[in-house]
Amino acid sequence: MREGSDLTTGPLSVGNFVNLIRQTVKQDQLFQNQAIKGEVSQWKQYPSGHTYFTLRDNVGQMSAVIWQGRCFIDPSIKEGSEVVVIAGVDLYTKQGRIQLVVNKIEPVNAIGKMEEALRELKLKLRQEGAFDRPRKPLPLVPKHIAIVTGTGSAALSDMNRLIENRWPGLRRTIIGVLVQGENSVREIVRGLAVARKLSDPEIAKQRNQPPVDVIIVGRGGGSPEDLWAFNLEPVARAIIASQIPVISAVGHESDLLVSDMVADVRASTPSNAIERCVPDYNAIQMLLSDYNERIDSATIRQFSDARSRLKLLTSMLKAAPMAGINNVRIKIQRLAMMLNNSSQSIITQENARMAKFEASLKAVHPQRVLERGYSMIQNDRGEVLSQIEQLSIGQNIKMSFADGKAEASIVNLEKKGK
Amino acid sequence: MEKGKTYDQAINRLEEIVASLERGGKGLDETLQLYEEGAILLKQCQEDLKSAEGKLNELRLEDIEKEISKD
Numbered sequence: 001m002r003e004g005s006d007l008t009t010g011p012l013s014v015g016n017f018v019n020l021i022r023q024t025v026k027q028d029q030l031f032q033n034q035a036i037k038g039e040v041s042q043w044k045q046y047p048s049g050h051t052y053f054t055l056r057d058n059v060g061q062m063s064a065v066i067w068q069g070r071c072f073i074d075p076s077i078k079e080g081s082e083v084v085v086i087a088g089v090d091l092y093t094k095q096g097r098i099q100l101v102v103n104k105i106e107p108v109n110a111i112g113k114m115e116e117a118l119r120e121l122k123l124k125l126r127q128e129g130a131f132d133r134p135r136k137p138l139p140l141v142p143k144h145i146a147i148v149t150g151t152g153s154a155a156l157s158d159m160n161r162l163i164e165n166r167w168p169g170l171r172r173t174i175i176g177v178l179v180q181g182e183n184s185v186r187e188i189v190r191g192l193a194v195a196r197k198l199s200d201p202e203i204a205k206q207r208n209q210p211p212v213d214v215i216i217v218g219r220g221g222g223s224p225e226d227l228w229a230f231n232l233e234p235v236a237r238a239i240i241a242s243q244i245p246v247i248s249a250v251g252h253e254s255d256l257l258v259s260d261m262v263a264d265v266r267a268s269t270p271s272n273a274i275e276r277c278v279p280d281y282n283a284i285q286m287l288l289s290d291y292n293e294r295i296d297s298a299t300i301r302q303f304s305d306a307r308s309r310l311k312l313l314t315s316m317l318k319a320a321p322m323a324g325i326n327n328v329r330i331k332i333q334r335l336a337m338m339l340n341n342s343s344q345s346i347i348t349q350e351n352a353r354m355a356k357f358e359a360s361l362k363a364v365h366p367q368r369v370l371e372r373g374y375s376m377i378q379n380d381r382g383e384v385l386s387q388i389e390q391l392s393i394g395q396n397i398k399m400s401f402a403d404g405k406a407e408a409s410i411v412n413l414e415k416k417g418k
Numbered sequence: 419m420e421k422g423k424t425y426d427q428a429i430n431r432l433e434e435i436v437a438s439l440e441r442g443g444k445g446l447d448e449t450l451q452l453y454e455e456g457a458i459l460l461k462q463c464q465e466d467l468k469s470a471e472g473k474l475n476e477l478r479l480e481d482i483e484k485e486i487s488k489d
Contacts, residue, residue: 140426143470151478160474171472177479187479194482203486210469281467288463291432295456298439302449305442 015093022091032088036100037108038062040081055085055100064100071104082108118231121258125236135264136245138277141284143210144171145277146195148188148217151176155220155249155270162274167281173198173212179219184229192217192238192246199244215242216273217259218249227251230259239263249273370402388415425466428459435459 012020025031038055045051049068054061064087066073077083086104091097125131145163149156156174163170175194177187195215197203204211217239219227229235230250236258239246248263249270260266267273366376377385378398385391391410399406423431435456439449477485 139424140429141467141470143425143466144472151476167470169471171470172474173482174474174476175479175482176477190483191479194479194486197486209472284467287429288460288467291436291456292460294436295432295439295453295460298436298442299449299453302439302442302444303446306446 014096018091018093018096022093025089025091033086033103034088035084035086037082037084040077040083041079043077043079043081055083062098062100064102066102066105070102073105074107077105077107084108114228114231118258121231121233121236122261125258125262130236130240130262133240138245138247138265139213141279142170142214142277144173144198144204144212144214146173146175146198146212146215148175148177148191148195148215149219149270150179153179153220155218158220158271159216159274162271163278166274166278170278171210180222180226180229185232185234188217188229189234189238192235192242196242196244199242211244213244214277215244215246216249216267216270216277217246217263218267218270218273219251220270221251221255227255227257230257232258235259236262247273247277367402370400376400388413423459423462425463428463428466432456432459432463 036055038057038061041054041056041061043051043053051066051073053064055064056062064085084106085100085102087100087102090099090101092099147156147159149159151174163172173195175191177191178184179188192215195212195217198207198209199212199215201211217235218230221227227250230248239248239259239262245264247265247267248257248259249267249272250257250259251269253268256266265273265276267276370376376399378400379385379390380396380398382398383390385397391397391413393410393413395410397408397410399408435452438444439452439456444452475482
């Protein structure tokens with residue numbers, strides 16, 4: 001190849017020179033089987049089946065071609081896609097144009113690694129129970145909302161406008177933070193820390209404000225990368241740490257981020273966060289005046305009911321003749337008298353019955369029997385003997401009389417009927 | 419609503435009072451007590467709603483951090 005650069009042989013034709021370059025780059029492996037990363041632009045697929053595009057980045061660019069059928073082309077590749085190509089350099093002699101001939105093309109999943117980290121974080125939080133921890137309910141009427149979001153953002157002006165529509169002059173503190181880029185995570189975490197401090201009743205008192213009772217953290221829509229801060233652990237931890245309810249309001253309806261999964265309330269958009277936590281002032285006033293009216297009218301009804309009952313009783317009393325009352329009195333006296341009389345006669349009856357009992361009891365008393373000439377025989381254990389079989393010859397017996405006792409011995413026994 | 423109830427508690431109690439009075443059948447003493455309690459709660463709620471009004475405070479993170487650490 002050195003001979004081409006030997007000017008002593010005379011000037012080279014430009015075509016030969018270009019060919020020379022072409023041979024040089026085609027022989028160098030560094031230029032022939034290189035993985036190159038860049039962004040696709042001017043992506044054009046021709047009916048011939050060849051695909052032409054420019055691969056570029058901030059520093060430089062190169063035109064590239066994929067010959068028909070050379071390799072599989074991921075259908076997701078389009079204008080702006082980040083891709084990695086395996087390509088070699090070729091040079092078109094006719095136009096002196098340098099071009100990448102692509103053997104393989106693949107989209108770069110820019111957030112592949114981040115996705116992996118996200119999966120791990122979700123798994124960890126789920127195991128900790130962070131996703132099904134009890135959620136704090138929103139206050140019916142917030143006295144002080146803290147909004148952690150980007151200052152001057154469209155999301156913030158939407159939220160402010162909506163608050164003014166629903167509850168003009170509702171107290172709020174907006175904590176302006178970066179919501180995308182390298183420093184956003186740290187700023188969002190700090191912003192949430194400030195909001196938490198403002199929810200401390202002591203600090204609120206010093207500041208002469210009601211404590212913050214709702215925190216909204218969020219931002220408007222953007223690419224997954226733009227919203228990524230809300231998928232990171234420090235932000236999730238800062239939300240979980242809050243003693244007061246936190247509403248996560250990131251991006252659009254379709255964006256579900258870790259912040260949404262750990263927050264007390266997930267709002268689909270920043271505007272939705274306001275709809276969720278700020279009631280309509282007029283509706284609340286109407287509710288209160290409704291209660292007011294109902295308490296008044298129910299109370300009045302209770303009293304008028306009582307009054308009409310009282311009226312009824314009064315008129316009944318007035319209608320009752322005095323004679324009626326006297327009649328009752330007489331009736332009661334008579335009843336009392338009857339009661340008295342009847343109890344007296346019961347006692348007399350009972351006394352007579354008692355006397356009769358006493359007389360008959362006296363008649364059967366053993367002493368009375370002895371007095372009539374009978375005597376009672378007992379053995380030496382004091383048992384009363386009433387049958388001949390209880391006796392034996394020579395046995396000692398005790399005999400009781402009405403006026404004394406005697407002891408005797410059995411000399412003969414004669415059983416009846418034998 | 420410094421002493422006693424929060425707005426949420428007050429509004430819940432008001433709901434109970436309204437229902438109880440509308441059900442009726444209470445003695446006059448009790449009716450009067452409920453009425454008075456309701457009137458006080460209504461006033462508290464109204465005052466409480468006023469406390470929700472305040473200035474809009476919009477600050478960059480650093481500024482509000484400074485402000486709080488000053489307190």
